[in-house]
Amino acid sequence: MVASSLHRLGVALLAATALLLPVASAQTACNGHQEFCSRSYSNVSIVGTHNSYGVRAGSIAANQNYTIETQLDDGIRLLQVQGHMNGDELHLCHTLCLLLDGGTFTSYLSTVKTWLDANPNEVVTILMVNSDGISPSVWAQSYEDSGIKSLVYTPPSTPVAYDAWPTYQELISAGTRVVSFLAQNADTSAVPYLLDEFTNVWETPYGQTDNSFPCNVDRVTGSADNKMYLVNHYLDVNTTIFGQTVPVPATAALEETNALTGTGSLGAQASTCLAEHGFYPTFTLVDYYDIGNGSVFEYAAQLNGVNYVPVEIGNGTTTTSSSSGGSSSSGGSSKGGTSASADSGAAATTSRAGLAAVGALGVLSAVLAL
């Protein structure tokens, strides 16, 4: 009798502890949420950074304000990159390394590896745009040299159907916390963990200059049925340089584009997508994820049906509105400090200054905003 009561008490205590755990320690959660542990990889919506390495103040070839460490700290879980050979090294560049060179892919992956080692319950996806068709073995060499290869997920067979993806807990327990997609020229018989994007994932149209953001299947190999999908939710604006039309990020519209609700917002596109396809995107790509002060993560939480837990966005640097339109100087140092958001006029001025500088190169092509 006594033993049985004690047993019941023990069970009750255990249950109470289990209830407290998700609150008490994020260590037990999967990508920050206990709810995700039992859900499949495809059934958790994550936010990704379009040209994640494209960080350079005032450059029209840039797509982000903060480094990938800050992106990951803030909650970005898909990193999109574009690779080009610079001499005999694989570099991350936007179309042309002359415009914006984000350094070597090996160095980039080393940074991601360090972050993953420090955050053992996080799963990160890497999406590699390979428009030059660089051999998978070259991409794989960077996985080996950076050490991140020890963390890659290799499915038993490819493609992986929507409902055949492992759960977050399975990925974390197996230590296979890096899911990798190569957009072009994948060869899983040569490099099994560099998965072919378009037989596993379809995408909505990219390079939109109209904020209606459709959700039709734009890029896929074969049928879109039973595949995950990626929503390209970044807005471009056409600019004319020496008579050439060039799409660049519509920075003045970022507050609306990255918002949870309203015309042109993330939420509006997700509603379109749900209505057309019956389920939410697994991946959403954005520019300047920090604009909106966490709205992109609130959006993901809403799609995932979990509580949104706000974090301080960025690295503590605040922008000071500069009237000269050139540099944005780094101000305060505290994450919780007052952050003066640049008004759209200042952003447009900065963008024009950048345009003038880069325009002189005369080498911008229409694929800049890919």
Ligand SMILES: *[C@@H]1O[C@H](CO)[C@@H](O)[C@H](O)[C@H]1NC(C)=O
């Ligand atoms: C996950 O699956 C459930 C059940 O099918 C669905 O209701 C939910 O919208 C899905 N969530 C995401 C983010 O895919």
Ligand SMILES: *[C@@H]1O[C@H](CO)[C@@H](O)[C@H](O)[C@H]1NC(C)=O
């Ligand atoms: C914070 O980010 C800004 C914008 O990318 C950068 O200029 C600054 O150097 C960063 N500061 C620190 C301390 O990392």
Ligand SMILES: *[C@@H]1O[C@H](CO)[C@@H](O)[C@H](O)[C@H]1NC(C)=O
């Ligand atoms: C921007 O340019 C593209 C390509 O020329 C064109 O399809 C698109 O309609 C233009 N957008 C606007 C808003 O003019």
Ligand SMILES: *[C@@H]1O[C@H](CO)[C@@H](O)[C@H](O)[C@H]1NC(C)=O
């Ligand atoms: C941004 O969000 C953080 C976290 O919720 C909050 O502390 C901060 O005041 C917000 N900043 C602005 C400028 O709204």
Ligand SMILES: *[C@@H]1O[C@H](CO)[C@@H](O)[C@H](O)[C@H]1NC(C)=O
């Ligand atoms: C981030 O980028 C936007 C768009 O270019 C700009 O308006 C803003 O000042 C930048 N913020 C930081 C912290 O650099």
